Amino acid sequence: MSRERVSIERGTSEERSERWAQPTRRASTVEPTQVAIIGAGPAGLLLSHLLHLAGVESVVLERRSREYVESRVRAGVLEHPTAELLREVGLGERMDRVGLVHAGIELRFDGVDHRVAFDELVGKTITVYGQQEVVKDLVAARLRDGGQVEFDVTETAVHDIDTDAPYITYVDAHGAGQRLDCDVVAGCDGFHGIARGAVPAAVLRVLDRTYPFAWLGILAEVPPLHEELIYARHALGFALCSMRSPEITRLYLQVDADETVEEWPDDRIWEELAKRLAVDDGGTVNVGPVLDKGVTAMRSFVAAPMRQGRLFLAGDAAHIVPPTGAKGMNLAIADVSLLARALPALLRGSPDLADAYSETALRRVWRAEHFSWFMTSMLHRTGDDFDEQLALSQLRYIAGSTAAATSLAENYVGLPFA
Ligand code: APR
Ligand code: PHB
Numbered sequence: 001m002s003r004e005r006v007s008i009e010r011g012t013s014e015e016r017s018e019r020w021a022q023p024t025r026r027a028s029t030v031e032p033t034q035v036a037i038i039g040a041g042p043a044g045l046l047l048s049h050l051l052h053l054a055g056v057e058s059v060v061l062e063r064r065s066r067e068y069v070e071s072r073v074r075a076g077v078l079e080h081p082t083a084e085l086l087r088e089v090g091l092g093e094r095m096d097r098v099g100l101v102h103a104g105i106e107l108r109f110d111g112v113d114h115r116v117a118f119d120e121l122v123g124k125t126i127t128v129y130g131q132q133e134v135v136k137d138l139v140a141a142r143l144r145d146g147g148q149v150e151f152d153v154t155e156t157a158v159h160d161i162d163t164d165a166p167y168i169t170y171v172d173a174h175g176a177g178q179r180l181d182c183d184v185v186a187g188c189d190g191f192h193g194i195a196r197g198a199v200p201a202a203v204l205r206v207l208d209r210t211y212p213f214a215w216l217g218i219l220a221e222v223p224p225l226h227e228e229l230i231y232a233r234h235a236l237g238f239a240l241c242s243m244r245s246p247e248i249t250r251l252y253l254q255v256d257a258d259e260t261v262e263e264w265p266d267d268r269i270w271e272e273l274a275k276r277l278a279v280d281d282g283g284t285v286n287v288g289p290v291l292d293k294g295v296t297a298m299r300s301f302v303a304a305p306m307r308q309g310r311l312f313l314a315g316d317a318a319h320i321v322p323p324t325g326a327k328g329m330n331l332a333i334a335d336v337s338l339l340a341r342a343l344p345a346l347l348r349g350s351p352d353l354a355d356a357y358s359e360t361a362l363r364r365v366w367r368a369e370h371f372s373w374f375m376t377s378m379l380h381r382t383g384d385d386f387d388e389q390l391a392l393s394q395l396r397y398i399a400g401s402t403a404a405a406t407s408l409a410e411n412y413v414g415l416p417f418a
Contacts, residue, residue: 037059051340100245105118107399220289239277330368
């Protein structure tokens, strides 16, 4: 069970009242914590769990409801180091029971499949397990261990990160203004969160790249086409055949960046998938009821540094990748695996790991940024004939060269966490 958040009207110092001047709302001060975490995605929840294992207290503040975060359909591939970490910290039971271990992927182009065999090339595998399943496991573990996760909070704001007594103000699910004092703030609030904005504009350096296409994703109640993922390059555009279980398929189509789901009725999606996934020796796409449909924008984005004073950014709050390399959730988890060592050390008076956090995390982030850009460029149609020939040449190289396939495999299964 979650510990009840106590909302005590404590005798706040004048200085503190001044710092949170909210004339219309009575500010309660909740029990202080060591690490205040904004966002209950994979990054925030896992950080809270890892800190608990390290004996450090935290509170997670989430803007959405528990139901919402547990049902939001996102990515679904766990790298080898991610699955290993989840197992090591007691979160592997359901993943190992229902997750699907894959030893390779298919690259489909020129009407033929070319398998990249991860197990043979690099001796590792990946696990197909939906992000919302990871989130469900994490929420359950946090509540079981008495962790504090507050859902449905609004107006989250970060204060005094350049002092050693930062705090967060927010409005709780009952509409009461709250103030949470802490030693450290972890901004795990995703790309659209508020934490990144607390880093002064003069300090924050943003590098990004947008792509002229997006992914239309569907979840369908139909067995997957193949037991492994199929990444297809086709003259009409990219298609990806993934899955969530032996009965549920996850499929994606490259669409234009400004297209909407309304322009893609189910019949049109199935027809387009059948064309893009066609192979020379026939084969069909399994058609079934569509359970979920959405458009995902494609963007590469890195904000640095990932630390400002007592604020540490992790996951999508600091960086996003196009989904082609299946790296988003894995990068978020790699970041918090670093923070889970750096923050307890900082709180014990050893700042070295915290001081190195941004640089260490960014090295892995940029490797994943490159791989995601590389997979995206190699598999999507831009309409430019030169791009088309470069991409096909790269695909043929991977299909014919063990060295090239090994490089793809090593990146796909995930380089070791630092
Ligand atoms: N206050 C509190 N919570 C917030 C706020 C806010 N101001 N803004 C955003 N949040 C919450 C979001 O509702 C979300 O639940 O922060 C959470 C961030 O979670 P994710 O977006 O899942 O980000 P992260 O944990 O870094 O995981 C990255 O998510 O977007 C995918 O592909 C991405 O798989 C990757 C993973
Ligand atoms: C998914 O299953 O959602 C998925 C798989 C592979 C990707 C992206 C998404 O590259």
